Amino acid sequence: MAEQTETLRRVPLNRDRVLRTAVTLADDIGIESLSMRKLAQELGVVPMALYKHVTNKDELLDGMIDVVVREIDPPEDGTDWKAAIRQRILAARRTMLRHPWASRAIETRQVPTPAVLAYLDAMIGAFRTGGFSADLTHHVVHAMGSRILGFTQELFTPQAAPADSTVVARELTSTYPHLAEIAMAAAHEDTSVVGSGCDDQFEFEFALDLLLDGFERLHEQHWTSAPRARGHHAGQAPAHKRREPVSDRPELGRTGF
Template identity: 40%
Template sequence: MPPRPRSPRPSLSRTRIVEEAVALADTDGLAALSMRALAGRLGVEAMSLYHHVPNKDALLDAMVDAVFDEMHSPVVGGDWRPELRARSVSGRAALLRHRWAVGLMDARRSPGPAAVAHHDAVIGCLLAQGFSLPAVGHVFALVDAHLYGFMVQELALPFVGEEELAQIGDEIIDEATAAAYPHFTAFAREHAMQPGWTFGAEFEVTLDLVLGAVAGLAPASAPTTPAPVSVDVPVLGVDGCSAGWVGALLEPGAPRPRVVVAATIAELVETVRETADVRVVGIDIPIGLPDSTTRAADALARRALPGKASSVFTTLTRVAYGAPDRAGADAVNRSLSGQGVGAQAFALRAKILEVDAWVRSRPTVEVLEVHPEVCFARMAGAPLRPSKKTDEGRRARLDALAAAGIPRPSVLEGRGYAADDVLDACAVAWTAARFAAGDAERLPDPPEVFSDGIPAAIHV
């Protein structure tokens, strides 16, 4: 009987070598890692490894780089607190998977590209939020001391689980110890040894304390609110809704915004212009689609919404919006800008393409991109925390609009549109009126311009 042919081994590559080295260290510890042991695991001669990594030190650099690649890299322009929190939480998860890496993360003399990119993202996120360079250094020292210090302690604990902790506690706290050290005994028996307690649960609690200290390094800025808007020419604020589009029309002398609904943006604007000579139309939709990058407008809008940065999604590249499904859009967008495609970003695809086509048809009105949450934050001097879909959130937005000179609209909800749609349209109309009066701001200023030739900026 002829011998059965052997299945071919996967070809040797630097990536495969690093993956196997990490797996070996994960299972057997760093002390077990040698070039000979790694070669045996890969089924090759040790000398063949040196075609891909020059020595063990370079291998360790690459292994640490792989761990950095598993950590969340803060988004430049995102709110520093949730971004740093996600970094530390993901860092602990990575170090629990790769315990050998504790103590090595910032100890390498030749950091790899993932490590450098990670640190660059942290620095960029903090600088974008107004932290000074010395403050960035303080933040790194404090946050990293918490992450790595906590991991050293967590991984060194001499027990795993409640049963082992209870056993050790009984061994340590005898009657004599309990009598001599009542405070230590009370803490151990009444807190640490209670069912459900784990040392790991302390990580996020103490992390929030650390981030609270970091907040003391953040630049102080006194909240300012603009004067009530003056409506001197008809303007229209528009938001998407289930019926299509809902508009809030502001006219000179009108007691309140008039609400108009239509299936398409072109139909909405034409309907309004039958009775009002609208000069400016603001729309809550991205206008000006990037080719192979993210947009500065989105990053700056997130920066203007500390604590609510997640309400600003990242605009996809123009090619990605042309994909028929989210999976295709994700693949295209990652290849161009390095960013994945969220469900919300892709769900707005049809409306974004509709507005894009309408703007490129050169309508005879000034068209602005506006983000309602940035508007409300500007009106109130700080982001509005309650959700716009709650009674509390609706009251807060009505109060902000009233203080900004926009009375309660004629209706708040109807068939195919909800109260939050109408309030967002009113906020957009507020910015349109500010633009008509020459008071609006642009993020960024001047706007970016991509290959479509459309200025890309969020107005407020």
């Protein structure tokens, strides 16, 4: 152990090494358990040495997010907009699954980090290159929310399965028959975070494909939001006077889309 620590001390400390070590440590122990002290210990330096490269924990977290987002593979060359967007989002999902803490960390940021902004800019560029108008692309980004970064915000926090799941299932069927019916109608897996027994990957791709198919239809119809500014439904303010709600995804809602 002493020899390993001495080896670490001999490797020059720089910002990239600090951030990548922090990412690996967060993968191992969780973002909640990550501290400057533990990171310094992992690097074999005193905690004060870290502050030459990151001024505080927030800057460290921003840098870690950028490291993760830059891992997302670009789409293959020559693919059409729909395939390119799908490939990139599924690549983002694989990246987020490798770093389970990253999606929550992204959601906590008040301002998107440089890598997140660059990623969003590239995704918007893919829609625009595919012929989407700036108007339609604006609404597409809102519709996708955090899914564009490979994750979704679920309705409920995942909980451990109850000790007697048979009793719970029987009570569910009796009290909430429609919920029970659809719960038993689809594929199941024990590690789901979407809902008890749901196939997370299938559900993610199902919703993604629904969105992409809808975007394609609107694109082919040359959809525009302009008519909504001229004629509005009774009891609703004209579009130009309505205040558009801020996205419930902090990383998107703060960009000004």
